[in-house]
Amino acid sequence: MSARTIAFIGLGVMGAPMAANLVRAGFDVVGYNRTAARTDALVAAGGRAAPSAAEAAEGADAVITMLPDSPDVESVVLGEGKVLDRMRPGSLLIDMSTIRPDVARALALAGAEAGVRVLDAPVSGGEQGAVEAKLSIMVGGEEDAFDAARPVLDALGATVVHVGPAGAGQTVKAANQLIVAGVIELVSEALVFLDAHGVDRGSAVRVLAGGLAGSAVLDRKAPSMLARDFDPGFRVDLHHKDLGIVTAAAREAGVAIPMGALAASLMASLRAQGFGDLDHSALLLQVERLSGREGETSN
Template identity: 65%
Template sequence: MSTIGFIGLGIMGGPMARHLAAAGHDVVGFNRSPEKTRALVNAGGRAAGSVAEAVAGADVVALMLPDSPDVESVLTDGVLGTAEPGTLVIDFSTIRPDVARDLAGQAAEHGLRMLDAPVSGGQGGAENATLSIMVGGADADVDAARPLLEVVGKTVVHVGPAGAGQTVKAANQLIVAGNIALVAEALTFLQAHGADLPAAVEVLGGGLAGSAVLDQKAQKMLDGDFAPGFRVDLHHKDMQIVTSAAAQAGVVTPLGALVAQLVAATRSAGDGGLDHSALFRTIARLNGDLS
C-alpha cells in the first residue's frame, strides 16, 4: 500500500481520494477549504494543514486542481521542495498541454516522476470510480501508477509522452461541448415542431445520433435541471485550452471556435456555476425562449 498526498478534494478529487483510502492506501489530503477534508477523514484518510505536510513522506502525490496556474503554484511552491526524489506525481487536473510538458521537465530536474492523467466522466464517474483516464508520461511511470489509477477509473489508457494526456483531454472536451450544443439545438428544434420529446429522445438514442451526452443530458435539459456535475466555468476554461493548443499547432477548428463562443456566452449570461448542459439555456435565449 502507498502513502498518497492528495491535493484538491473538490467535486472530483474528494471521491477519488476516498476510493484510494477505501482501497487501503494511506491518503493524506489537503484542500484550501479545510472542511472538505472531513469526508476523507471519515473514510479513513488523514487531513493535512498544508501542501508540504501532505507531500512529506508520500510515495505518490496526486493533484486535482482547477487550472494551470493552480497546478503550477502547488507544484513549484509545495511539491518540488518537499517530495523525496523518486516520488511519483500524478496530475489529474485538466491543464494546458504545454504547461504539463514544462512541469514534467521541472519535476524531472528534482528527481520526481510526473504523469499528466486528466479524467473524463464528471462527478458521477468520480463517485462511482468509473472515470476514463488518459495518461501522458514514461512507460515505467505509467506502469507504476496503473494500480492506483485503476482504483479510481474504469478505462485507463497510456496515450503518449508528457502532455499527451492533456492533449487527449482537450479533444474530449471539444467533442463533449460540441455534442451538448447539438443536443440543445435538436431539442429546441423538436420543441418548435411540437414533437413528443421523450419519444424523440428515445428513438434518437437508438440510432447513430445516440451518445453518452444524449443519454445523460437530454432529460436534464428538458427538466430544466442544471445542478452542476461539471460546471460551465470549467468547460469554458477547457475550451480556451482547446483553442489555444489548436492555434499553437496551426490547426483550424471552426466548429470548436463556435462552440467555445457558445460556452463563453453561457458563462457571460451568469450560468457559469451551472452544469455544462446549461448550453441549452443559451440556445433557448437565441430563440427568444428564455429571458
Template identity: 60%
Template sequence: MRTTFIGLGIMGSPMAANLVRAGFDVTGYDVSPGPVERLAALGGKAAGSVPEAVKGADVVITMLPDSPQVEEVAFGADGLLEHGRAGMFHVDMSTVKPETSIRVAQAATIKGIRPLDAPVSGGERGAVDGTLSIMAGGAAEDFTEMRPLLSVLGTTIRHVGPSGAGQTVKAANQLVVGGIFGLVAEAIVLLEASGVDPAGGLDVLAGGLGGSRILELRRHSMVRREFAPGFRIDLHHKDMGIAIAAARRAGVALPLTGVVAQLMAAAKAQGHGSLDHSALLKVIERLNG
C-alpha cells in the same frame, strides 16, 4: 502506498474516497477544510498544508481547477517540488494547458520526481463510480507502475504519449463533449418548437446512431431544465480555451470547436458559469427568444 490527494472538489473528493475504500493510505489537503474533514471521516488522513500533505508520500495526486493553481502547488516555496522526495510520483489529474504539464514535468524530473499528466473524463458520476476515462502522458514505465492506482479511479486508462500528451487528448475530449451538448440543446429546442415531446424524441435518438454517453446521462435532466453542476460551465469555458490554443499551436483549423467555444463563452457571460455544462441549452433558448 502512501498517497496524497491535493484538491478535493467535485471530482477530487469522490476520487480520493475511492482510494481510501480500496485500501490506500490516503492523506488529503484542500484550501477548504470541509472536504478534508469528510475524507478523514471515511478513513483518510487530514493535512493542513501542502508540505504536511507531501511529507513521506510515495504518490502525490493533484486535482486542481486550472494551470495557475497547479503551478502554485508545484513551484511555490511550500510546493510539492520543494518538499517532495526523490522517487516520488506526481500524478496531475487536473485539466490544464499542455505546456503547463511539460514545464511541471521537466522541473519534477530534475528533482528526481516522476511526473505524469493524467486528466480524466466522465464527470462527477464517473468520479463517484470509479469509471473515469484517464489519458496519461509521461514515461511509459511510470504509467505502468501507476496503473494499479489509476485502475481504482477509472475503467478506460491509456498511456497516450510523452508529458503533455494527456492534456492534448483531454482538449480533444472537451471539444467533442461541448459540441455534443450544443447539438443536444438544439435538438431539444427544435423538438419543442415543433410540438414534439422532447423526452420521447431524445429516447429514440439515444437508441440510434446518434446515441452517446451524454444522451444517456443528461437528456432527461436537460429536458427538465435541471443544471446542478457535475462539471461547471466555468471549467468547460476554460477547457475550450485550451483546445483553441492547442489548435493554434498545431496549425490546424477547427471551425466547429470555435463555435462551441463561443457558445461556452456566451453561457459564462450570461451568468451560467456555476451551472452544469448542459446549461448550453439556456444559450440556445435565448438565441431563439
C-alpha cells in the same frame, strides 16, 4: 506498485470522491484542500487531513493534484513552499487536473530535475464517473511511471490508457472537451428544434439514444436538460476554461476548429450572462434565447 501512501491535493467535486475511492481501495490517503472543511469527508471515509499541500506530500509515495487550472497546479507544485521540494526521489506526481499541455510538459521537466516521476492524467466522466470509479483517464508521461501508477489509476477509472509522452494526456483531454462541448450544443439545438415542432422530447430522446445519434453525452445529459436541472456536475466556468486551452493549442498547431470555436464562443457567452456556476448542459438556455423560446420549452 509499492506505493501505499498517497497525498491527494484538491478535494472538490471530483477530487473528494476520487480520494475516497483510493481509501476504499486500501491506500493510505492524506488529503489537503484550501477550504479545510472539505477534508472532513475524506477523514470520515478513513483518510487523513494535512494542514498544507507540502505537508501532505511529505513522505508520500505518490502525490495527486486535482486543481481547477494551470496557475493553481503551478503554484502548488512549483511555487513558494512547493510540493516538489517535499517529494522524495523516485516518487510519483500524478496531475489529474485539466491544464495546458505546455504546463504539463514543464512540470515533467521540473520533476525530472528533482528525480520525481511525473504523469499528466486528466479525466473524463464527470462527478458520476468519479463517484463510481468509472472515469476515463488519459495519461501522458514515461511508460515506467505509468506502469508504477497503474494500481492507483485503476482504483479511479474504468478506462485507463497511456497515450504518449508528457503533455499527451492533456492534449487528449483537450480533444475530449472539444467533442463534449460540440455534442452538448447539438443536443441543445435538437431539443429546442423538437419542442418547436411539438414533438414529445422524452420519447424522441429514447429513440435517438438507440441509433447513430446515441452517445454518452445524450444518455447522461438529456434527462437533466429535459428536467431543466442544471445543478453542476461540470460547471460552465470550467468548460469555458478548457475550451480556452483547446483554442490556444489549436492556434499554436495551426489547426482549424470551426465548430469548436463556435462552441467556445457560445460557452463564453453563457458564462458572461452569469451562468458560470451551472452545469455545462445549460447551453440549452443559450439556444432557447437565440431561438426566442426562453422559458417556453416543456418536457
